[in-house]
Amino acid sequence: MQMRLTDLGVKKLSFTEKGQVTHWDATTPGFGIRCSSKRKSYVVMYGRDRRLKTLGRYPDLSLADARKRARLFLATQGLSTDPQADHDYQAVVEAYLEDCRNRLRVSTLEGYVLYLSNIEFSGAIGSITQSDILKGIEQYTQSPSSQNYAFTTFKVFFNWAVRRQYVASNPLNALKRPNRTVSRDRVLSEEELKTLLKFTLGHRGRFHDIVSLLALTGQRKGEVAGLQWSEVDGDTLIFGPDRTKNKREHRVPVCSRAVDLLHDIEGGQIHVFGTPGDDQPYNGWSKAQRRIVEDTGLAHFTLHDLRRTFSTIHAKLGTPIHVTEKLLNHVSGSISGVAAVYNRHSYIAEMRFAVKAYDDYLANLLADC
Known part of the structure; x- marks a missing residue:
């Protein structure tokens, strides 16, 4: 059974008299909540064998956190490494930032989070085009230097995604920074x-x-x-x-x-x-x-x-x-x-x-x- 899961909808779901019923989320493929006679548990289905993993129980785990866990799991473990697979863009971003937290300086990570979290795209990562990214950068940033930083952030992110085989190619690979960097010499009077x-x-x-x-x-x-x-x-x-x-x-x-x-x-x-x-x-x-x-x-x-x-x-x-x-x-x-x-x-x-x-x-x- 598929439906758009909401906090109120999850709360209203009934327990079963016997057996189990899984309600799949229409907005996050592979994610759902399984109701039994005594409990409600968030689950995620992954892999070619359609294996099932329990993420946590309701209400101990909120819907928002469960959905985030599902996306992260699918991006890092559950999905195949087939670059043709429709990997969710937001899930891959979350996996990338999680990887960055373990190896980058805090200041560098803050810049990545700033652009990747605020310039949002939806759907499969493979559907994100070069023009989509450039348009998003132009709309969100104002100064040439910010545009350069945002461009570099996305280029590094997509290179990472290519290495992990979440996407076949980097849409920004053939491009250079949109603005030529000029050394600053501004000194306040x-x-x-x-x-x-x-x-x-x-x-x-x-x-x-x-x-x-x-x-x-x-x-x-x-x-x-x-x-x-x-x-x-x-x-x-x-x-x-x-x-x-x-x-x-x-x-x-x-x-x-x-x-x-x-x-x-x-x-x-x-x-x-x-x-x-x-x-x-x-x-x-x-x-x-x-x-x-x-x-x-x-x-x-x-x-x-x-x-x-x-x-x-x-x-x-x-x-x-x-x-x-x-x-x-x-x-x-x-x-x-x-x-x-x-x-x-x-x-x-x-x-x-x-x-x-x-x-x-x-x-x-x-x-x-």
Whole structure:
């Protein structure tokens, strides 16, 4: 018996007097709920032998979770490896993201989830065409860089699907990125930096605090967004090897305004975490970024431009380039190769001197704020 399973429909299904009756879902092929005289169990049918696997019992398992389990099972285990089979696109996406969770950095995974979860396609993965993907990317993304990231995400995903034989070929294989990548050189002017910090420091919130800390410390977006109390030691941030791009511990002193912001406690949490107990990675970067550009009236900038601005200001202040690179945790600059192997000086004193100069610069810049 086939029907469109809903929460209310599942609830109303009757137990049988004897034997079993399976109600198959019209929206998810191979998935259904089996009713017996005592229980209702979600099941999935798979393979050429039409084998049956029990996913869980109702109401312990919700319909939405059961349907998700079914799709994941069919994509990873239950379906044959015949590339001609009609593998459900959403099920293959879920299988891919599950595989990514076991091997990719959190920041990389967040990008994959952003595009694969929000640019949705339905039906068999083999029916998704090149034009479908390009149209979806164009409708969802606005900036050329976002379109490039989305394009790369889908191209990598379909390559994975081809290797797993969920699809015969990659529809994007013959294409290159839609937009030529141009190296950015955007640096905020003093007036722009003043406008931005005046706005973010005056309008507290999770994203605004992250932006403030990026401008005040020059650190990377992922490091600041994932900041924890254990990584704050007075006026110093301490990032372990698992939290840095180059896999090396990074100790960096920060200016007094950053210290004040970090120790503005709300419920015992660093404010960038938002509400107490909220330790989830920040999401919604693109939307929040567009809003802050609109609210401040500044010309378009990216969060990484703040790191470039931080470095440029230190050049104006006379900070030696190798000290700036230490503040930014660069390892491919003036101290690299053999020099990096033999030079193990921490430059903490030199960094503190540079941070003091930056502190004075900010005090003059924000004197009337």
